[in-house]
Amino acid sequence: MATEVRTVLGSCRTGFEIAQQPRVWRDVAGVVEGRRGDLDRFLADALADPACVVVLAGAGTSSFIGELVAHPLARRLARTVTAVPTTDVVSAPHAALPVDRPVLLVSFARSGDSPESVAAVELADRLTSTVRHLVITCNPDGDLARRCGSRDDAFVLVLPPESNDEGFAMTSSFTGMALATLLAFGVDVDVEQLAVAGEAVLAGVEPAVAALIAQRPRRLIYLGSGALKGLAHESALKCLELTAGRIFAVGDASMAFRHGPKSTLDADTVAVVYLSNDEYTRAYDLDIARELSAAIGRERVVVVDGAGEADVPAVTWRVPGVATQADAAWALPAIVFAQTLALAASLDEGLSPDNPFPGGEVNRVVQGVVIHPLTANKGS
Incomplete structure (x- = not known):
């Protein structure tokens, strides 16, 4: 079937969210700048120990934010920066987390309501010697933002509301959180x-x-x-x-x-x-x-x-x-x-991009995840 592609960006919510991204990036820069003082103080304290490892964590698209920004962050900070999916943190925490060194866990979350996001924070709290949390999210009302918002060892950076995509796929949220991370850590970005x-x-x-x-x-x-x-x-x-x-x-x-x-x-x-x-x-x-x-x-x-x-x-x-x-x-x-x-x-393909799985086989916020209790602090 032939699609009139010149109208795709105006055809649905997802297209609108793709097209709005340049404006969202300008707004993200304003949000980071507005919190610059508090953010710099938090990061200076979190990274005071040169042995501290930065772990970038998210699931799905959010994990790819970590892959994208890990290299410039490592160069900027002159320290170890690793991108580890929260799915790895939850399923194999002893292999995924550097338990013998201080950790700054940077959690990426569009909604902050996926079970892995919260479980990764809880496992880092339990298993690492010292941990602080930087949460970069698009949803101020998500479970992750609410749990970390009142903690002295955490900083929650909430992006502009437009970044919280309503469509199925992450678009503005992906680029918005990636840009916020680069700016937060002082990477030179125009x-x-x-x-x-x-x-x-x-x-x-x-x-x-x-x-x-x-x-x-x-x-x-x-x-x-x-x-x-x-x-x-x-x-x-x-x-x-x-x-x-x-x-x-x-x-x-x-x-x-x-x-x-x-x-x-x-x-x-x-x-x-x-x-x-x-x-x-x-x-x-x-x-x-x-x-x-x-x-x-x-x-x-x-x-x-x-x-x-x-x-x-x-x-x-x-x-x-x-x-x-x-x-x-x-x-x-x-x-x-x-x-x-x-x-x-x-x-x-004749699909609705805002909901390509009308039967619920795959969901905007992941479902069906069971978080099993970790009964021992040692593992492979």
Whole structure:
């Protein structure tokens, strides 16, 4: 079926939430700046011990925020920063948490009502030698925000209400929480430049997406290196969520893709490669883009580029004005491309993007999770 893609961003709540992101980023910057003094005091105390480890935790899309921002945070703080899904913290806490060192647990939560979010905080309290909590959430009334809001060892940063997506998939919440984290820890980010870039992407994304949807892809591959691996993972998840799994999607690191996942390629595949702004890393992204162009055809390979026109036989989608931004920052306007592609694919499949699972098989806030009691403090 042919979808009139030029109307997708205005077709539903999810499209509106994709399109509002540049405005939300400006508002997020204002929220962080407004709490700058209290936030700096909390972080200075939490990170006073040089042995303190920063653990970035969330589930699903929220876990990919950690993947995206871990690299620039580690460089900024000159200490260990790890991204660990809350699902790992809950299911294997002794393996996921550094129990013998002080921990700053940064919890990402759109709603703050998923059972894993609360359980991860409780397990960190129980198992780590010393822990403080930074909660970055879009919902002031969520269970996580309420539980941590009155604690002396916790800081709750609530983002603007618009970031709390009403649609099924996380869009504004993903980019809003990622930006808030970079700003909170003092990573150099030009927010206005990102917002302008996001507006430019929105202005031209729908015709580009229409050309890809016209190819009727049944598989989507997203690849990126370093921080952009987290972007690739989130891009693939958006497609899986909004198409209810009808279009198979994989996210991976550019170099790792050759080690088995490349077997997913077939004649109905479209591949998207995010090109790093780092010159050294970018060379590896370009290598896989050229390899994919030879394997499935240049018209089925898209390179998303923030540094300049890429010398590669593929469709080039440019994110303008972000050549000097870190990969984790320019990923925010870049994800607009993947979000819009997933939205258009969902509509093309005859689904409702705001609720692609009307039978309740998958839910906006995860259901069916049983938190089992931890009966011993030792484990593998």
